Amino acid sequence: MNLTWTTAARVLAQLRFDRRTIVLILVLPCLLLGLIAWMFRGTPVLDQFGPMLVGLFPLIVMFLVTSVATLRERQSGTLERLMTTPLGKGDFVAGYAIAFATLALVQALVVVGFATAVGMDVAGPMWLVIVVALLDAVLGSCLGLAASALARTEFQAVQMMPAIIFPQLITCGLIMPRDQMPELLEWLSRVFPLTYAVEAMQDLAAGAEWVDVRGAVAVIIMFIVGAVVLGVSTLRRRTP
Amino acid sequence: MMNNASVPDGGAPAAAVRVRGLGVVRGGREVLHGIDVDVPERQVVGLLGPSGSGKTTLMRAIVGVQDRVTGELTVLGEPAGSPGLRHRVGYVTQDASVYKDLTVTQNLGYFARLAGVPASATREAVAKAVATVDLGGHERQRVGTLSGGELSRVSLAAALVGEPELLVLDEPTVGLDPVLRRDLWDTFRRLAAGGRTLLVSSHVMDEATRCDRLLLLREGALVADTTPDELMRTTGAPDPERAFLALVERASAGEVQPR
Numbered sequence: 001m002n003l004t005w006t007t008a009a010r011v012l013a014q015l016r017f018d019r020r021t022i023v024l025i026l027v028l029p030c031l032l033l034g035l036i037a038w039m040f041r042g043t044p045v046l047d048q049f050g051p052m053l054v055g056l057f058p059l060i061v062m063f064l065v066t067s068v069a070t071l072r073e074r075q076s077g078t079l080e081r082l083m084t085t086p087l088g089k090g091d092f093v094a095g096y097a098i099a100f101a102t103l104a105l106v107q108a109l110v111v112v113g114f115a116t117a118v119g120m121d122v123a124g125p126m127w128l129v130i131v132v133a134l135l136d137a138v139l140g141s142c143l144g145l146a147a148s149a150l151a152r153t154e155f156q157a158v159q160m161m162p163a164i165i166f167p168q169l170i171t172c173g174l175i176m177p178r179d180q181m182p183e184l185l186e187w188l189s190r191v192f193p194l195t196y197a198v199e200a201m202q203d204l205a206a207g208a209e210w211v212d213v214r215g216a217v218a219v220i221i222m223f224i225v226g227a228v229v230l231g232v233s234t235l236r237r238r239t240p
Numbered sequence: 241m242m243n244n245a246s247v248p249d250g251g252a253p254a255a256a257v258r259v260r261g262l263g264v265v266r267g268g269r270e271v272l273h274g275i276d277v278d279v280p281e282r283q284v285v286g287l288l289g290p291s292g293s294g295k296t297t298l299m300r301a302i303v304g305v306q307d308r309v310t311g312e313l314t315v316l317g318e319p320a321g322s323p324g325l326r327h328r329v330g331y332v333t334q335d336a337s338v339y340k341d342l343t344v345t346q347n348l349g350y351f352a353r354l355a356g357v358p359a360s361a362t363r364e365a366v367a368k369a370v371a372t373v374d375l376g377g378h379e380r381q382r383v384g385t386l387s388g389g390e391l392s393r394v395s396l397a398a399a400l401v402g403e404p405e406l407l408v409l410d411e412p413t414v415g416l417d418p419v420l421r422r423d424l425w426d427t428f429r430r431l432a433a434g435g436r437t438l439l440v441s442s443h444v445m446d447e448a449t450r451c452d453r454l455l456l457l458r459e460g461a462l463v464a465d466t467t468p469d470e471l472m473r474t475t476g477a478p479d480p481e482r483a484f485l486a487l488v489e490r491a492s493a494g495e496v497q498p499r
Contacts, residue, residue, distance in 0.1 A: 014339060017382070086355070237304065238304070238305055240267065
């Protein structure tokens with residue numbers, strides 16, 4: 001457990017040197033939200049879709065950042081070296097997850113704060129929006145960790161985002177209400193974590209309370225745990 | 241040496257690494273086969289051979305990150321790759337494997353903590369490792385801004401900082417100037433005198449003279465397990481480079497004969 005925190009601190013120290021990435025992670029979602037707020041000014045669109053976007057941006061950004069960061073670790077030879085040290089595979093994955101969750105927390109606070117400032121009015125409790133946004137970001141980084149195991153090159157790592165996130169985006173109910181989709185797609189959407197993330201945010205926008213979204217939150221947490229387990233199990237101490 | 245507990249009655253030092261009938265398959269090809277080797281404790285053992293001869297694969301097998309290894313491989317009394325060995329063995333990969341976006345101190349501090357150095361003793365351990373590889377003055381510099389030679393010394397220091405009993409170094413002197421190379425070999429000798437065992441690979445044959453023992457690999461097989469003096473005597477060659485060539489030629493001739 002100790003080495004988990006040591007690793008998280010190391011990853012955060014690396015991030016601290018990369019100011020441009022931090023600025024992009026914090027400013028970019030705000031900029032995009034700002035565009036939407038501007039486009040639909042005077043309508044309730046931001047109130048309806050704002051929470052969903054507040055949940056989606058962190059998930060996508062964190063997925064990309066984490067999958068590239070872990071791939072870099074594989075390619076630079078540092079992962080091979082780490083595998084000769086007492087660092088456990090779980091320490092490695094959890095260390096990364098904690099470091100990026102910290103960044104995700106800051107991102108969630110900044111993005112929700114900005115969205116509120118430009119007029120997003122959520123009917124449900126705001127703290128729950130922040131919690132779900134944070135969980136989405138953690139889910140994104142854990143999926144990114146697991147996906148990076150499948151990628152051998154940077155090109156493949158970047159392609160993992162459309163491969164893993166886009167099908168979820170299409171079926172999560174954002175494009176078409178899920179009950180109007182073909183039955184097979186509707187069924188498929190139930191096994192994707194993004195569906196529950198978007199559903200929770202939609203409900204919160206419509207005034208849901210903790211009791212209404214706790215089921216979705218539990219599913220997101222289960223997927224986070226599953227992605228961490230997958231990330232650990234795809235990590236190999238011995239490689240060809 | 242006589243009262244040293246690790247020296248058995250025969251006088252030969254105990255083996256830090258014992259390899260019997262080792263084989264490794266990579267990409268459907270047998271890259272190492274039938275390797276029998278002992279790396280004696282407290283010695284600097286050179287692993288020499290041309291590029292592609294299997295040096296790195298053998299080292300990876302010893303530190304326990306090589307897949308598809310067959311045969312017997314005992315490191316410090318335990319099977320290679322055992323969890324108990326991970327803080328007793330230090331491995332330096334061929335390319336510097338440290339974090340280029342962190343400072344020298346941050347890198348070494350991280351690897352010290354991983355090796356089990358307590359937080360209170362980390363600063364001291366880092367300072368010691370920095371001094372050993374002669375990087376004083378660069379402590380707060382980001383590793384990515386260092387020169388190639390400095391970079392490989394940070395990578396070496398990252399293995400030294402945990403004070404492992406066995407150091408496995410893959411071409412640590414490649415790309416270094418002659419002065420630095422000599423200094424590093426002095427460091428290796430000092431570490432061995434201090435009780436460590438070092439397995440150092442190189443394709444610079446002149447470095448062979450600085451080793452206690454030499455292992456010569458060629459095409460995945462052991463061509464010789466000898467000492468520098470013995471190598472020169474048996475081949476009658478004027479320098480290690482030509483001694484190695486003589487051995488390789490002898491081995492190739494031996495391969496052809498049975499046909």
